[in-house]
Amino acid sequence: MMYNVIFDLGGVVFNWEPTAIIQSFVTELVTDPATQQALTDLVREQVFRHADWVETDRGTLSAVDAIARFAARVGRPVEDLQRLWDLCNTMMTPKIETIALMQTLADRGVPLYCLSNMPVERYTYLRQQHTFWPLFRGIVISGEIQQIKPDVAIYHHLLQRYGLKAEESIFLDDSPPNIAAANALGIHGILFTEAAACRAELGQWLAI
Numbered sequence: 001m002m003y004n005v006i007f008d009l010g011g012v013v014f015n016w017e018p019t020a021i022i023q024s025f026v027t028e029l030v031t032d033p034a035t036q037q038a039l040t041d042l043v044r045e046q047v048f049r050h051a052d053w054v055e056t057d058r059g060t061l062s063a064v065d066a067i068a069r070f071a072a073r074v075g076r077p078v079e080d081l082q083r084l085w086d087l088c089n090t091m092m093t094p095k096i097e098t099i100a101l102m103q104t105l106a107d108r109g110v111p112l113y114c115l116s117n118m119p120v121e122r123y124t125y126l127r128q129q130h131t132f133w134p135l136f137r138g139i140v141i142s143g144e145i146q147q148i149k150p151d152v153a154i155y156h157h158l159l160q161r162y163g164l165k166a167e168e169s170i171f172l173d174d175s176p177p178n179i180a181a182a183n184a185l186g187i188h189g190i191l192f193t194e195a196a197a198c199r200a201e202l203g204q205w206l207a208i
Contacts, residue, residue, distance in 0.1 A: 003188075003205045004169040005105055006158065007136075009116035011174035012192045013099070014092040014126070018048050021091050025084045029076075039074075046073040047084065056119040059143035063121040089125045097195030099132055104208060106135045114139040115158050115171070117149050138162040149173070150181035159185075170205060172198060 010016035026039050047053060047070045055061035061069075063085060071081040106112055114136045116123075120143040127133060140158045147154040159166060166186035173179050179189035190201050202208055 001168060001205075002110065004111045004113055004164050005202070005206075006113045006115050006169055006171045006187075007098075007102065008171075008173040008175070008178070008192070009114060009118060009126075010092065012095070012172055013102070013114075014094055016092060018044075021084070021087050022048070024091070025087055028083070029080065042074055043084070046070065047081075054148070057117040057142050058148045059120060059146045063119060089122055092122070092126060094130060094132070095195065098198075101195050101199055102132065102135050105202075105206070108206075108208065110206060112136050113158065113162060113164070113169075114141075115149070115154065116140075117142040119143045149175070149178045152181060152185060155182060155185050155187065170202065 007013055022040055022043050025043065026036050030036050030039060050070075050073070052061055052066050052069050056063065056066045067081045067085055068078055070084070071078045074081065102112060112135055116139075118141050120141065123141045123143065133139070138158070138161065140154065140161065142148040142154060145154070145157060147157060149155075155166075158164065159169070167188075170188045170190060171179065171182040172190050172192045173182070174192045176191060179191050182189040188205065190198060192198050199208060
């Protein structure tokens with residue numbers, strides 16, 4: 001049987017490290033350690049852990065509106081929070097080992113797909129910056145369809161859109177709730193930690 005392999009983006013194909021992003025942002029703005037810590041805590045809670053962040057992924061809140069809301073809650077100029085948003089884009093660098101794994105799979109004829117929670121604006125930026133996208137036979141981005149993992153609707157959307165069978169598909173994601181949702185639908189979920197371990201686990205289903 002030839003299995004489809006479905007990749008998440010942030011944390012799997014791209015590095016996604018909010019702590020490092022926040023640190024870079026804060027140290028650009030303030031030098032006093034106590035002030036840095038206070039701003040770090042504020043940004044973590046009022047930006048990355050706030051419900052508005054989820055809505056940008058869902059595609060129901062635009063980047064422009066989200067940045068304005070972030071700025072109001074954090075008490076900094078909109079320009080500062082635009083800088084934070086831009087850092088989220090530029091610090092999403094490709095995981096070289098994952099790209100190599102994707103290339104190996106594609107070279108062997110394994111159908112590759114992408115299913116990711118991401119704002120449309122960030123996906124557009126990443127599409128412009130990188131050239132590996134043709135490795136995927138299909139891509140579903142939450143912000144484009146206003147559905148989001150781990151809601152089952154987005155998994156059904158992927159399967160139906162590309163004519164995939166759950167039991168013939170393997171899903172790679174770094175989020176346990178997202179893997180649990182995939183498993184509940186009969187998709188074989190692999191919790192991604194790093195490419196070498198993922199490659200070894202994929203060996204249960206694929207000759208790689």
